[in-house]
Amino acid sequence: MEWIGVIGIIVGLVFFVIAAMKGWNVLITSVVTAVIIAVTNGMGIADAMLGAKSSYVTGLASFVQKNLLIFVGAAILGEYIDKSGAAKSIAQAIVGKVGTKSPYLVLLAIAAVGAILTYAGISMFVAMFALIPLARPIFKECNIPWHLFCAAWSLAACSFTMAMIPGVPAIAWINAANGCGVSMTAAPVLGIVGSVIAIVVSCIYIKFALKRAQAKGETYEITAADSEAAEQKETPSLFMSLLPLILLIVIIIVGSQLGVANVVYIGMIVAVVVSMIVFNKYIPSQRDTMGNGAKNALGPALFTSAAVGVGTVAAASVGFTVIYEAIFNMPGGTYVSAATMAAVLGGVMGSGSGAVGIIAQNFLEPYLATGCDPAALAKIIATAATIGGALPNSGAMFGMLAAMGLNHGNSYKHIAAISIGAGLCALIVMIVLANLGVA
Numbered sequence: 001m002e003w004i005g006v007i008g009i010i011v012g013l014v015f016f017v018i019a020a021m022k023g024w025n026v027l028i029t030s031v032v033t034a035v036i037i038a039v040t041n042g043m044g045i046a047d048a049m050l051g052a053k054s055s056y057v058t059g060l061a062s063f064v065q066k067n068l069l070i071f072v073g074a075a076i077l078g079e080y081i082d083k084s085g086a087a088k089s090i091a092q093a094i095v096g097k098v099g100t101k102s103p104y105l106v107l108l109a110i111a112a113v114g115a116i117l118t119y120a121g122i123s124m125f126v127a128m129f130a131l132i133p134l135a136r137p138i139f140k141e142c143n144i145p146w147h148l149f150c151a152a153w154s155l156a157a158c159s160f161t162m163a164m165i166p167g168v169p170a171i172a173w174i175n176a177a178n179g180c181g182v183s184m185t186a187a188p189v190l191g192i193v194g195s196v197i198a199i200v201v202s203c204i205y206i207k208f209a210l211k212r213a214q215a216k217g218e219t220y221e222i223t224a225a226d227s228e229a230a231e232q233k234e235t236p237s238l239f240m241s242l243l244p245l246i247l248l249i250v251i252i253i254v255g256s257q258l259g260v261a262n263v264v265y266i267g268m269i270v271a272v273v274v275s276m277i278v279f280n281k282y283i284p285s286q287r288d289t290m291g292n293g294a295k296n297a298l299g300p301a302l303f304t305s306a307a308v309g310v311g312t313v314a315a316a317s318v319g320f321t322v323i324y325e326a327i328f329n330m331p332g333g334t335y336v337s338a339a340t341m342a343a344v345l346g347g348v349m350g351s352g353s354g355a356v357g358i359i360a361q362n363f364l365e366p367y368l369a370t371g372c373d374p375a376a377l378a379k380i381i382a383t384a385a386t387i388g389g390a391l392p393n394s395g396a397m398f399g400m401l402a403a404m405g406l407n408h409g410n411s412y413k414h415i416a417a418i419s420i421g422a423g424l425c426a427l428i429v430m431i432v433l434a435n436l437g438v439a
Contacts, residue, residue, distance in 0.1 A: 008040020009348065016310065017392040018160025020408045026398050030306035031056070033393075034313045041317035042067035048313050054434040059312025063305035063395070067125075070354065071301040072294050074129035075403075077244065077275060079293030082133030084279035085235030086244075091137040093238050100142045103214075107144065107152045107206055110135050114156025117249070119168055123264060124157045124396070125300070128403060130245060131156075144210075145218040147406055151209050155202040158390055158400075158419040160195040162352065163382035164426060171353040172389075176382035179360030180368065186375035194383060194426035201422035209414060240278050242272040285382035300399035307395030311349030315358060320348060334372045335431045339384035346388025350395045355385040376434035383427050390419035 013035040019029040031049070034056045038048035049056045081087045098109045110131070117127035135149050163173040177184055210330040235241070255263030276286060283289050313385045314320055329339045346355035359381060367377060384391065390397065392412055401407055433439075 002318055002322045005041035005317055006322050007319075008037050009314050009317060009319045009323070011040070012036035012310075012314070013348070013393050016066040016307075017408075020392055020398070021412070023027075023407060024305040027306050027346065030310050032260060033310050037313050037317055037319075041319050042371060043317060048316075051251075054312055054316035056309040056313050058309075060305045060309035062312075063308040064301065067304075068297075068301050070123055070264060070268070071125055071129075071297040071399075073130045073265070073295035074123070074126040075270060076137040076290055076293030077126075077248070077268065077271050078129035078133050078280050079317075080272070080275035081130060081241070081244070081285070081287050082136075083284075083289050083292075084241075084275070084282040086241035086279060086282075087133035088137045089146065089238050089241040090134050091141070094134075095138055095141055103142045103144045104207055104210055106138060106142050107210065108149060108203065110138070110149070111155040111206075112204075113348075114153055115161055118157045118161040118170075119165065125399065125403075126248075126264070126268070127157060128153060128400060130248075132404060140220050140222070141218050145213045146204075146404075147411045147414070148209060148213060150401070150404060150406055150411040151206050153400070154406075154415050154418040155199070155206065158386075158396075158415060159202055159422060160198045160426070162386040163379070164191050164194040164198060166191040170382075170386075172356045172382045172386050173378075175353065175356040175360050176378040176385075179356075179364050180374040180378035180381075182375045182378050187373075187379040189438055190376060190379045190430045190433055193433065194379075194430045197426040198418075198422045201425050202418045204416045205414075205422065209417070234282065236279060236282055243278060244275045247271055247274055261370070273287040275420055290385035291405065296403070300402045303402050304395035304399035307350040307393060307398050308354065310393065311351055311354065311395070314348045315345070320345075323348075328363075328366065334367055334370045335376065335380050335434050338367050338377055339380050339431060340428060342381045343388035346385040347393070350389065350391070350393045350397075352382075352386035352389025352394075355389060356382055359385070373434065373437075373439050376430075379439070380427070380430055380434060383423065383430065387420055387423040387427060390415055390423070392416075 006331060009259070015036065016029055016033040020026065034049060035045060038045050047055060052058065094109055098105050114127055114131055117122055139146055139149060161168055162170055163176070166185045248267045251267035251270055252263055257267060260266065280286070323344060324341065327344060328337055330337055330340065342355055342359060345358060346352045349355050368374060392408055397412065397415060401411060
């Protein structure tokens with residue numbers, strides 16, 4: 001029965017991924033996937049789907065409870081930046097510096113802006129909702145296919161700033177560092193070397209993807225939103241356009257240093273209120289702007305939480321216990337086993353940060369008892385978990401692609417190449433260095 005459970009997990013997640021590639025509704029396929037896992041693992045369907053603990057609905061509801069307001073606030077802020085013309089003003093400034101002759105440099109510039117935001121502690125989804133309206137006019141001006149935004153964003157927020165680079169205030173790294181009892185800047189050599197490798201490999205891939213798209217004759221496709229923006233005659237000044245974003249970043253950074261509770265929500269409220277004031281004369285309707293922003297947040301939030309619900313059922317199954325025991329006893333040493341465990345759990349749960357949280361609570365002690373370097377272990381676990389969390393069934397992937405107006409079929413390849421491919425290149429080198437005693 002145990003191995004049937006393992007097979008059930010694999011079959012369920014494969015179905016989930018294929019359905020996503022085919023464009024099926026995530027809420028429907030997530031329920032089907034959870035039922036497949038529950039039935040093959042001998043779990044009561046009612047308990048697995050509706051139970052009060054470790055069920056589909058508790059996983060879904062927990063994510064919504066913790067993140068819905070962040071999604072809504074970020075989407076409203078993004079809507080103000082878009083509809084006011086602030087995005088166009090910022091885009092023109094970036095294009096003025098980078099130019100339009102090198103789409104490759106434009107993609108790297110977008111990635112750099114996103115990396116700065118996420119490294120500063122801005123939530124991945126907050127930064128994404130703010131950056132999308134900035135990027136669209138730039139991509140239009142430079143005639144870059146929109147699906148390549150996914151490549152730039154993957155480098156910005158789904159790569160080295162997820163856990164590798166020293167001091168990054170990402171949830172996965174915070175949980176790993178706390179669990180292993182090390183500081184936020186622990187294992188600096190591993191972090192820096194891994195970050196450099198991930199960046200270099202990602203940049204090579206982005207150049208390859210751009211050339212391939214150009215060779216196919218792909219261009220930027222005009223949307224209704226682009227047409228609406230093109231009709232605007234007056235836009236805010238660059239300073240006014242940047243003001244809400246600057247305030248958001250400053251409040252989060254300063255508030256985090258001072259230990260202010262719920263600082264992300266505070267920064268979001270201030271940024272939205274300031275946007276309402278400074279962009280008032282540039283938008284047709286405050287009511288419609290806020291309403292459309294809130295509406296735009298619901299799809300990504302629900303898609304992400306549905307995938308988390310599937311991961312919750314999978315992690316509570318008998319089949320996953322078999323997987324854990326097999327990985328813990330695999331050859332290759334502590335770091336290889338821990339990395340494999342983190343990556344598999346991240347893939348099963350569809351969440352890198354969620355995987356690290358579970359490892360820190362349940363599976364960390366056996367690894368620490370082997371006498372390995374806690375700093376190196378924390379860095380490797382956090383990095384491997386975020387790689388596993390970038391698999392196609394990841395809740396974050398569904399949410400990101402939905403917010404971008406893309407899908408798994410036309411864009412997941414970029415995430416796979418950068419978040420997983422470049423990440424694995426970095427992780428392998430980090431494990432080798434750790435085994436040599438370098439951290």
